[in-house]
Amino acid sequence: MHSWRAALLRFDDQGQALHEPDGLLVTGPGPSGARIVVAAGSHAELTPRFAGVPCTHLPGRLLAPGFIDMHVHYPQLDVIGSPAEGLLPWLNDYTFPHESQFSDPAHAAEVASFFCDELMRHGVTTALTFATSHPASVDALFTEAQKRRLRLITGKVLQDRHSPDGVRDQTAQSLADTEALIQKWHGVDRLGYAITPRFAPSSTEEQLRGAGELAAAYPSIWIQSHVAENLDEIAWARALFPDARSYLSIYADHGLMRERAVYAHCIHFHDDDRALMRDTATAAAVCPTSNLFLGSGFFDFAGAERVPFAHGLASDVGGGTSFSPFVTMRAAYFAGREGQTKPGISLPPERLWWLHTAGAARALGLQGVVGNLQPGCEADFVVLNPQATPLLARRTSQANSLAELLFAMIVLGDDRVVERTIIA
Numbered sequence: 001m002h003s004w005r006a007a008l009l010r011f012d013d014q015g016q017a018l019h020e021p022d023g024l025l026v027t028g029p030g031p032s033g034a035r036i037v038v039a040a041g042s043h044a045e046l047t048p049r050f051a052g053v054p055c056t057h058l059p060g061r062l063l064a065p066g067f068i069d070m071h072v073h074y075p076q077l078d079v080i081g082s083p084a085e086g087l088l089p090w091l092n093d094y095t096f097p098h099e100s101q102f103s104d105p106a107h108a109a110e111v112a113s114f115f116c117d118e119l120m121r122h123g124v125t126t127a128l129t130f131a132t133s134h135p136a137s138v139d140a141l142f143t144e145a146q147k148r149r150l151r152l153i154t155g156k157v158l159q160d161r162h163s164p165d166g167v168r169d170q171t172a173q174s175l176a177d178t179e180a181l182i183q184k185w186h187g188v189d190r191l192g193y194a195i196t197p198r199f200a201p202s203s204t205e206e207q208l209r210g211a212g213e214l215a216a217a218y219p220s221i222w223i224q225s226h227v228a229e230n231l232d233e234i235a236w237a238r239a240l241f242p243d244a245r246s247y248l249s250i251y252a253d254h255g256l257m258r259e260r261a262v263y264a265h266c267i268h269f270h271d272d273d274r275a276l277m278r279d280t281a282t283a284a285a286v287c288p289t290s291n292l293f294l295g296s297g298f299f300d301f302a303g304a305e306r307v308p309f310a311h312g313l314a315s316d317v318g319g320g321t322s323f324s325p326f327v328t329m330r331a332a333y334f335a336g337r338e339g340q341t342k343p344g345i346s347l348p349p350e351r352l353w354w355l356h357t358a359g360a361a362r363a364l365g366l367q368g369v370v371g372n373l374q375p376g377c378e379a380d381f382v383v384l385n386p387q388a389t390p391l392l393a394r395r396t397s398q399a400n401s402l403a404e405l406l407f408a409m410i411v412l413g414d415d416r417v418v419e420r421t422i423i424a
């Protein structure tokens with residue numbers, strides 16, 4: 001066992017933030033080999049029980065759950081910051097040419113290694129990420145995540161139409177490749193597989209139906225895709241699937257909405273779409289830096305509380321502009337504030353933080369596994385320095401509450417705040 005003494009942030013089962021200014025986090029080996037949280041709470045209360053356990057004392061630091069990125073594209077590492085008119089030109093001019101290079105295992109391995117290091121440098125300890133349509137891209141990322149003992153979920157992209165040569169796959173082969181990758185990787189160490197149709201317009205009915213059949217055959221795997229990001233994309237999806245009630249319902253019609261299904265964006269929704277998300281226990285990955293960058297619109301946080309469905313935060317790199325959870329939480333605050341196209345609300349800092357940790361874990365079906373520092377959780381956590389920059393030190397020294405401390409870090413923080421990332 002090992003213990004860590006510092007300020008401590010965690011969440012109760014209702015999502016309320018719990019703060020110990022002088023806390024103790026005790027970790028030890030869990031049943032599956034990964035280190036877990038044995039105890040977390042106030043130092044004064046816990047220290048008699050764990051008197052003989054070696055302790056790392058980190059004065060002035062905040063221990064917090066590792067962040068969870070609910071939607072990111074590892075092959076788009078080199079697409080980040082590419083100038084484009086909007087989503088569809090951005091895909092054709094930058095994304096697809098880059099992704100076509102991932103048929104080369106050496107290229108995939110190099111990018112996957114950099115990607116995993118970059119996640120950890122930013123304090124992200126769990127990610128649900130797209131690969132490309134090439135099975136080699138999935139093998140490369142799982143291999144690198146396994147080396148680092150990261151909890152990571154990915155899958156081969158399915159796109160058998162409306163996609164250029166180099167990334168387009170073949171219907172029957174794509175489904176056979178998916179099943180082989182599920183059997184090879186799902187549940188190995190901390191790795192999980194996600195069935196990954198790129199989005200409805202780039203899959204045939206047959207491919208979507210096959211994906212839904214695999215989702216039914218393997219209920220513990222994840223499903224990930226995109227929906228309702230952009231008005232042109234919605235019009236295109238509606239034209240291709242004229243019988244569907246809405247763009248979202250195309251996925252339901254093909255057996256692709258259930259627990260552990262995660263759809264990125266979910267911006268242009270009606271309440272019947274929100275109800276479909278709620279009723280199928282499907283989750284949204286909210287990607288505010290990407291939505292601002294591509295001018296797609298603003299996720300309606302008030303709508304997602306009015307007709308409540310699971311949601312959490314995501315970077316969506318390379319449409320997103322940063323791996324940093326602080327930048328994502330800041331952008332989510334701005335997106336929530338926007339009050340011209342939807343109700344504008346001021347999201348509390350504890351809520352933003354929860355949406356990127358314990359709330360994201362709940363949305364992924366990993367509640368009690370990651371995203372929190374309660375006993376039994378896998379011990380993925382970050383050591384944060386609220387004095388990392390002169391302005392941050394000045395501002396956080398004047399914080400009189402947890403909300404003020406967290407909000408100062410959200411508004412002013414970046415990778416410099418993350419002093420260490422500790423993986424189970």
Ligand SMILES: [Zn+2]
Binds near residue numbers: 071072264316319
């Ligand atoms: Zn995306």
